[in-house]
Structures are given as structure tokens and as C-alpha cells.
Amino acid sequence: MTLKTYSQNCGLASALDVVGERWSLLIVRTLLVGPARFNEIQAQLPGIGTNLLAARLKYLARWGLVEKQTGRQGSYRLTEKGYSLRPILHQLARWGREFVPATGIENHPWWSMFNIESAFRPERADGLDAVIEFEMAESEFHLVIRKNTCRVAAGPALSADVIVKSDSPSIFVGGGSRLQITGDSAMFDRVRPCFDL
Amino acid sequence: MTLKTYSQNCGLASALDVVGERWSLLIVRTLLVGPARFNEIQAQLPGIGTNLLAARLKYLARWGLVEKQTGRQGSYRLTEKGYSLRPILHQLARWGREFVPATGIENHPWWSMFNIESAFRPERADGLDAVIEFEMAESEFHLVIRKNTCRVAAGPALSADVIVKSDSPSIFVGGGSRLQITGDSAMFDRVRPCFDL
DNA sequence: CCGCATCCGAATAGATACTG
DNA sequence: CAGTATCTATTCGGATGCGG
Numbered sequence: 493m494t495l496k497t498y499s500q501n502c503g504l505a506s507a508l509d510v511v512g513e514r515w516s517l518l519i520v521r522t523l524l525v526g527p528a529r530f531n532e533i534q535a536q537l538p539g540i541g542t543n544l545l546a547a548r549l550k551y552l553a554r555w556g557l558v559e560k561q562t563g564r565q566g567s568y569r570l571t572e573k574g575y576s577l578r579p580i581l582h583q584l585a586r587w588g589r590e591f592v593p594a595t596g597i598e599n600h601p602w603w604s605m606f607n608i609e610s611a612f613r614p615e616r617a618d619g620l621d622a623v624i625e626f627e628m629a630e631s632e633f634h635l636v637i638r639k640n641t642c643r644v645a646a647g648p649a650l651s652a653d654v655i656v657k658s659d660s661p662s663i664f665v666g667g668g669s670r671l672q673i674t675g676d677s678a679m680f681d682r683v684r685p686c687f688d689l
Numbered sequence: 690m691t692l693k694t695y696s697q698n699c700g701l702a703s704a705l706d707v708v709g710e711r712w713s714l715l716i717v718r719t720l721l722v723g724p725a726r727f728n729e730i731q732a733q734l735p736g737i738g739t740n741l742l743a744a745r746l747k748y749l750a751r752w753g754l755v756e757k758q759t760g761r762q763g764s765y766r767l768t769e770k771g772y773s774l775r776p777i778l779h780q781l782a783r784w785g786r787e788f789v790p791a792t793g794i795e796n797h798p799w800w801s802m803f804n805i806e807s808a809f810r811p812e813r814a815d816g817l818d819a820v821i822e823f824e825m826a827e828s829e830f831h832l833v834i835r836k837n838t839c840r841v842a843a844g845p846a847l848s849a850d851v852i853v854k855s856d857s858p859s860i861f862v863g864g865g866s867r868l869q870i871t872g873d874s875a876m877f878d879r880v881r882p883c884f885d886l
Numbered sequence: 887c888c889g890c891a892t893c894c895g896a897a898t899a900g901a902t903a904c905t906g
Numbered sequence: 907c908a909g910t911a912t913c914t915a916t917t918c919g920g921a922t923g924c925g926g
Contacts, residue, residue, distance in 0.1 A: 543911080
């Protein structure tokens with residue numbers, strides 16, 4: 493676990509000592525939507541080994557980014573410090589969008605939701621209040637826009653202004669992902685340009 | 690390199706495929722102050738092997754973050770895309786500052802300047818115009834604050850409002866780094882709170 | 887020297903099998 | 907289900923060599 497630290501008197505180097513190793517930031521991304529169990533995290537990270545995931549979680553916990561929920565439902569959740577990476581990961585995600593290859597990659601519903609959240613530009617929201625539900629083949633999320641912030645949550649919304657429905661298990665999968673938009677279409681037209689997509 | 694890509698349809702994962710490997714972001718940090726030659730970069734990255742540095746530079750060039758200057762003075766410089774990482778690295782540096790260990794780490798002048806630049810909070814500058822010169826034992830930098838932005842440059846300033854002088858080769862070295870402030874002290878008092886330090 | 891390619895021991899990652 | 911143990915493949919770090 494980074495017994496190889498950079499040992500530089502620099503916030504960036506120390507940040508990388510904590511979250512710079514392979515998988516670490518993707519684990520944080522996975523937990524941004526809420527606590528998850530070991531296997532749920534692993535399912536979001538195709539290719540990670542159980543040993544590495546265990547080591548990373550332990551390491552992130554050691555630095556106070558992640559907490560292990562005790563008792564039944566034993567799961568991992570981000571601490572405040574962990575959640576404070578959210579805006580940074582959003583920026584990185586926007587920065588990296590042009591590098592996403594067009595083919596040969598996997599799609600997961602949560603990834604697309606995270607990228608939608610990343611694409612939100614608060615300066616365009618102008619106080620807008622809206623709830624958008626996303627219904628994909630096997631999962632549901634909803635987006636809450638309020639006070640110039642945008643947050644994704646798992647599951648259906650209590651009451652949605654707009655519903656976006658996709659046949660595929662994820663959004664953004666090329667090809668057959670035709671989207672159906674239902675609900676308040678004026679609201680959709682206001683919400684749409686708040687996202688850099 | 691990174692033949693092991695995450696292969697996820699996600700901007701964050703792709704960003705990490707490009708700059709997520711060891712040393713990559715520190716190379717970008719090094720070049721933020723301006724073009725540098727191979728050995729100059731290496732000098733800023735204690736512990737990196739020449740082979741790795743060469744490989745990373747080639748990889749970053751392949752993705753269009755770095756350009757190799759041809760001809761005499763052959764050096765490496767960031768492209769626009771490379772420079773666009775600056776605000777992200779600033780955020781990461783501020784995030785990681787609390788993880789910087791108190792002892793057992795190296796100090797380089799440029800690292801401390803980068804961290805000062807990272808600590809600048811534009812919303813507090815309120816249109817302030819100022820130039821601050823930093824004179825350390827073996828190097829000089831200057832900070833230009835204008836239009837609510839802050840930028841570090843190498844070398845002395847043409848005309849500085851404030852001069853910060855340090856006996857040690859770097860600022861922020863614990864212990865013997867006593868700072869001498871000379872120049873417009875009213876200006877210094879206005880500038881100081883613009884930095885989260 | 888400077889920029890890099892090569893080689894080698896050590897550390898990390900990936901895959902799979904195994905255990906409470 | 908939640909990991910640990912083990913083995914193999916890859917990458918890293920450091921030293922060395924070599925052409926410009």
C-alpha cells in the first residue's frame with residue numbers, strides 16, 4: 493500500500509500517495525452514490541481482484557476516506573473527507589470525457605449516472621428545481637437539481653418532473669439506446685442545457 | 690503503457706487511463722511553470738528512473754498533453770490540454786494538504802510555489818492587482834495576481850509590490866525558514882488572506 | 887553531459903483457489 | 907458473502923550502457 497510514497501512536501505504528491513494508486517479513485521466514485529457492500533463494489537469494478545479491493549479499502553479506511561459499517565448489512569461508506577472528493581472527480585471526469593474510446597468498453601448504469609452528474613454546470617441552473625428519473629433496463633436512479641447543485645441517488649424518485657427511459661441496461665451505450673422522455677417537457681427543455689453533454 | 694486500461698464508459702476512468710499512472714500527474718505539475726528539459730524534469734521528481742520518465746513523456750505526448758520542442762533547447766512543454774489540468778491539480782493539492790507528513794519529506798522550491806498557487810482563492814481577490822516576488826536561497830519566482838487569478842512564473846519579477854525572502858532553498862521547510870517581507874506592507878495585508886495557508 | 891534503451895531484482899497487480 | 911492465501915504476470919526503480 494504505497495510503501496512507495498513520493499515523500500514530497502506538496503499537497504498534490506500527498507494526495508496521490510493517498511488516492512493515486514490504481515483503482516482507488518474508482519472505488520471512491522463507486523461509493524459516491526451511497527454505501528455499498530464488498531461484492532457490490534467489486535461488481536462496479538470489472539477486473540479488480542478481491543485481494544486488491546480488500547487492500548484498497550483498508551488503505552482508504554486508514555486515511556479516513558472510508559468507514560466500514562459494523563453489524564449486519566456490513567458495508568463501506570465514504571466519510572466526509574471521502575465525499576469531499578466529489579467535485580474533484582467531477583472535474584476529472586469532464587476533463588477525461590474526450591478520451592473515452594468509442595468501442596470496446598463496458599457500460600454500467602451507475603457510471604453513466606456519475607457522468608451525467610459530472611456534466612452538470614451549476615452556473616446555468618439559475619436556481620432551477622427539478623427531479624429527473626432515469627429508468628434503465630435493470631436499474632433506476634434519479635437526479636435532484638436544487639440550489640444550483642445536482643445529485644444522483646439510487647432508486648426511483650418520490651415524484652419526478654421528467655422521466656427518462658432507456659431500453660438498454662445503461663445510458664450512453666451506442667447503438668440501440670433509444671431514450672423515451674415523458675413528463676413535463678418544458679421542464680426538460682430547461683434542464684437539458686444545464687448539462688454539458 | 691497502460692495497456693491495462695480500465696475500459697469503462699466513464700470520463701473519470703478514461704482520465705485515469707491517461708494520467709492515472711504513477712508519476713504522470715507530477716510530471717504535469719512540473720511542467721505547469723513552463724517548458725523544461727528532460728533532466729530538469731527529472732530533478733523535480735526524486736526517485737523516478739530515466740526510463741520511466743522517458744516512457745511517461747512519450748505516453749503523455751501520445752495523448753496530446755505534452756509536446757516535445759524540436760531543435761535546439763529541445764524541451765518538453767504542456768499543450769493546451771495539458772495546461773487544462775491546472776485547476777484540477779490545484780484542487781487535488783488543496784485536498785491533499787492535510788496528508789502532507791510533517792517530517793521525512795523533501796522540499797523543492799517549485800513545489801512550494803505550486804502549493805501557494807493552489808491555495809489562492811479567487812473569490813477573495815476582488816479584482817486585486819499585485820505582484821509578489823519570492824527569493825529563496827537558490828531560486829526566484831514571482832506570483833502575479835490579476836483579474837482574480839494567480840499565476841506563478843519562474844525568475845524575478847519586473848516590478849514587485851512585495852518581496853518575500855527566505856534563507857532556505859525552499860519555503861515551508863520547517864524550522865529555520867524565517868521569512869523577510871519587504872515592500873508595500875498594506876498590499877501584503879490585502880494579498881495574504883487571498884491564500885488558504 | 888543529455889536523452890534514452892536495456893537489463894535485473896523488487897514490488898504490485900491479476901487471477902484463482904480456499905476459508906470462516 | 908466477505909474476504910485471505912497463493913501463484914503468476916506485469917510494472918517499477920536503480921544501475922548501466924551507448925550514441926549524439
